Amino acid sequence: MILINNVISILSLTSMLFFIGLFGIILNRKNILITIMSIELLLLTINLNFIFFSIYLDDIVGQVFVLFILTIAAAESAIGLAIITVFYRLKNSIELDIIKKNIIIKI
Amino acid sequence: MYLLLVFLSLFGFCLASLFGRHLGPRGSGFITTSCLFVSLLISFFVFYEVALMNCPVYIKLVTWISSEVLNIDWGFMFDSLTVVMCVVVTFVSFLVHLYSLEYMSHDPHLSRFMSYLSLFTFFMLILVTADNFVQMFVGWEGVGLCSYLLINFWFTRIQANKAAIKAMIVNRVGDFSLLIGIFVIFMSYKSLDYATVSALTPFLKNEIINFLNFNFNLFTVIGTFLFLGAVGKSAQLGLHTWLPDAMEGPTPVSALIHAATMVTAGVFLLARSSFIYEYATNILSYIIVIGAITSFFASTTGLLQNDLKRVIAYSTCSQLGYMIFACGLSNYSVGIFHLSNHAFFKALLFLSAGSIIHAVNDEQDMRKMGGLRFLVPFTYSMIVIGSLALMGFPFLTGFYSKDLILEVAYGKYTLLGYFSYCLGTCGAFFTAFYSTRLIYLTFLSKPIGHKQIICFAFDSGINISIALGCLAIPSIFIGYYTKDMIVGLGSDFFGSAIFTNLVNINIFDAEFINLFYKLLPVSLSLIGVFLAFFLYSFKLKLLFELKTSIFGKKIYNFLNRKWFFDKIYNEYFGQFFFKFGYTTSYKFVDRGIFEILGPTGLSLVALKIGSSFHKMQTGYLYHYNFLILVGITIFFGLRELWIVFKLFNYYSLIFIIFMVIFFLINYVKLEK
Numbered sequence: 001m002i003l004i005n006n007v008i009s010i011l012s013l014t015s016m017l018f019f020i021g022l023f024g025i026i027l028n029r030k031n032i033l034i035t036i037m038s039i040e041l042l043l044l045t046i047n048l049n050f051i052f053f054s055i056y057l058d059d060i061v062g063q064v065f066v067l068f069i070l071t072i073a074a075a076e077s078a079i080g081l082a083i084i085t086v087f088y089r090l091k092n093s094i095e096l097d098i099i100k101k102n103i104i105i106k107i
Numbered sequence: 108m109y110l111l112l113v114f115l116s117l118f119g120f121c122l123a124s125l126f127g128r129h130l131g132p133r134g135s136g137f138i139t140t141s142c143l144f145v146s147l148l149i150s151f152f153v154f155y156e157v158a159l160m161n162c163p164v165y166i167k168l169v170t171w172i173s174s175e176v177l178n179i180d181w182g183f184m185f186d187s188l189t190v191v192m193c194v195v196v197t198f199v200s201f202l203v204h205l206y207s208l209e210y211m212s213h214d215p216h217l218s219r220f221m222s223y224l225s226l227f228t229f230f231m232l233i234l235v236t237a238d239n240f241v242q243m244f245v246g247w248e249g250v251g252l253c254s255y256l257l258i259n260f261w262f263t264r265i266q267a268n269k270a271a272i273k274a275m276i277v278n279r280v281g282d283f284s285l286l287i288g289i290f291v292i293f294m295s296y297k298s299l300d301y302a303t304v305s306a307l308t309p310f311l312k313n314e315i316i317n318f319l320n321f322n323f324n325l326f327t328v329i330g331t332f333l334f335l336g337a338v339g340k341s342a343q344l345g346l347h348t349w350l351p352d353a354m355e356g357p358t359p360v361s362a363l364i365h366a367a368t369m370v371t372a373g374v375f376l377l378a379r380s381s382f383i384y385e386y387a388t389n390i391l392s393y394i395i396v397i398g399a400i401t402s403f404f405a406s407t408t409g410l411l412q413n414d415l416k417r418v419i420a421y422s423t424c425s426q427l428g429y430m431i432f433a434c435g436l437s438n439y440s441v442g443i444f445h446l447s448n449h450a451f452f453k454a455l456l457f458l459s460a461g462s463i464i465h466a467v468n469d470e471q472d473m474r475k476m477g478g479l480r481f482l483v484p485f486t487y488s489m490i491v492i493g494s495l496a497l498m499g500f501p502f503l504t505g506f507y508s509k510d511l512i513l514e515v516a517y518g519k520y521t522l523l524g525y526f527s528y529c530l531g532t533c534g535a536f537f538t539a540f541y542s543t544r545l546i547y548l549t550f551l552s553k554p555i556g557h558k559q560i561i562c563f564a565f566d567s568g569i570n571i572s573i574a575l576g577c578l579a580i581p582s583i584f585i586g587y588y589t590k591d592m593i594v595g596l597g598s599d600f601f602g603s604a605i606f607t608n609l610v611n612i613n614i615f616d617a618e619f620i621n622l623f624y625k626l627l628p629v630s631l632s633l634i635g636v637f638l639a640f641f642l643y644s645f646k647l648k649l650l651f652e653l654k655t656s657i658f659g660k661k662i663y664n665f666l667n668r669k670w671f672f673d674k675i676y677n678e679y680f681g682q683f684f685f686k687f688g689y690t691t692s693y694k695f696v697d698r699g700i701f702e703i704l705g706p707t708g709l710s711l712v713a714l715k716i717g718s719s720f721h722k723m724q725t726g727y728l729y730h731y732n733f734l735i736l737v738g739i740t741i742f743f744g745l746r747e748l749w750i751v752f753k754l755f756n757y758y759s760l761i762f763i764i765f766m767v768i769f770f771l772i773n774y775v776k777l778e779k
Contacts, residue, residue, distance in 0.1 A: 025732045035728070 010052050017045040032094045036080050043073040113232045115146040120225035127218030135218035136208045139225045143201040150193040158187040176297050184238035188604035192235040195450045199367035200228040202574040207359040209570035227253035231368045240289045240299045250369045251278045258356040270355035277349040281339015288332030305382040330390035341373025341427045344401040354416040358461030366453035371446050377434040378443050385608040391435050392523050398432030399527035406537035411666040415471050418545050419456050432527045433512045437611035440601050444593045445508035448586050452496035455578035459490035462571050466564045478554030482564040487550050489575040494542040496582045498632045504586035513628045518617030535628045539635030547643040
């Protein structure tokens, strides 16, 4: 019941977390791993939101969605990490700037 | 038969131009000349029937324009004013045709020349016989067109081309205002027939018309515009510059167009619209001033011209000034009388000049002639008759009309009357002077030309001699014979053709002016003759010293260069319009504003915006992410701000904002 009374605080927590993740993507210019971590954070925030609303509205569907999203997040990070690995094998680096440079050189 | 008078010349034109190749030069010349001869005979008959028997003829041919209230017919009106013009036009034109047969006989394009001459005559006849303003305008434009074709007859010469274009354009300035005048007439009278307009005129006396946001009296507006038309056609001061340049055409053309027919159209228009001018007295005073100044200006300019034809052209200009101010003094009949007399002796002068030019191997400069009186005696006698008639020698044709004009000018007893009398009398003196100068330099002085030319100088053949002889007779007698009929006291010759307000009639006053002022013009002319003769025969050295003195040089330049009118027109008006046409309307508007707003500017803006959008795709992942964030923010933000934007649903405001942004972008682009 505490949750229900503190709607604003919980929502602001989740949105703050969301924006932290967002700014993590935008402001990060070096490391691609941090980008992936930020994406994970975004998904996490959304999960939190879903859970909160599922409890708040007393509806199970939200938690079902959270389970799905968890699976998808796991799959996504696995695929993303795989792509990074492949990329690292090719370029010997995972810096974001180098990605761009290489693309231009390729073209 | 009345229609035949008008359309025979068109018939001649059609035959000579369409079948000139088959008829050959002699055949087409014969056909056009005989057509004109028949039409001359008819016009004599018409003159007898209409003018002498006093029965005007009105012929309605077909309806031309019939649209609601605008009703224009192809109608022909033969009243005494028209038939006087018809006789003059056909007489001079027939003799010019005859003359050209020999004068142009060596030209390979004789049939074209004859067809143009006939077409010109046809349009002039249309002009004088029309019974409404629009049909008159057909003739008005037609003679302009034919003057272009005829001046430009030797189209390979650049000077002829330029002169023809100048004639056409300067005339067109006047034609434009004539058109405006006709429009105003239609707007206020709802009719363009002379008969209707003249009948309605007294009722519109106090009509006010709004022109260019000013309120004017109706007749002031109409009178101004019709007069400006006449200024263009009759080569009055301001639009006179085309007339001397038009001497580039063959000499018969000058005789036909610039002496007898085309330039008289302006005077004819004034006489024809006398019913309007009689109620527009303030415009009449302007007409007097312009006419008087023109007569003075042209006669002074004629003093020091060295080209044989130009002297005569300026004397035409000067005589037209006399006619115009006679019309301005409300003595339209006197103006028309001078017009008809002038046509005869001016045609004689021009044709004689052509004969001289023919004799001395196409040399036109008077300074290179001299001593021709024994070589071409017939032409000599003819040109002396013409010159004496021109300078108003007593009891020749010019005397009766020119002195009458000056008498009525003095007899007006107004300031403007005295003004025109003074300028006209000075003009008469100068006219006598330059006529004598012309004769002296060409015939009486010692031979100056090349020996080869002088040796082979000869009097012209039978056709030219007949034409000159036929013109010399009316040059001597016609003034005396028709004076009492046309301008005699109490003569009802013009009847209803010319309307003169009773207040303005002053021919009786002119009869009783001081004897001194009656004799002054004639005596001044005689003094001019003797002075010129004396100076050129015995005091050549004095003249030379006068000419080469510092002050004399300036005056000589001033008069020889036509008062610098051409210079001023070319340098200020011509150059201004050329510059305006190139810099402003071409470079600034057409290739400037329109292109920036149109193809160049728009495509550049599209390119610029496109490239700036292209630049957004930097290739950095974090930039894309940032753009996604910004986009989402704007999207949601706009959704909230829409409440505010709803207030600004004035599309004009949005359009203005768009245009301002557009121009700013372009401005930035141009600054680069």
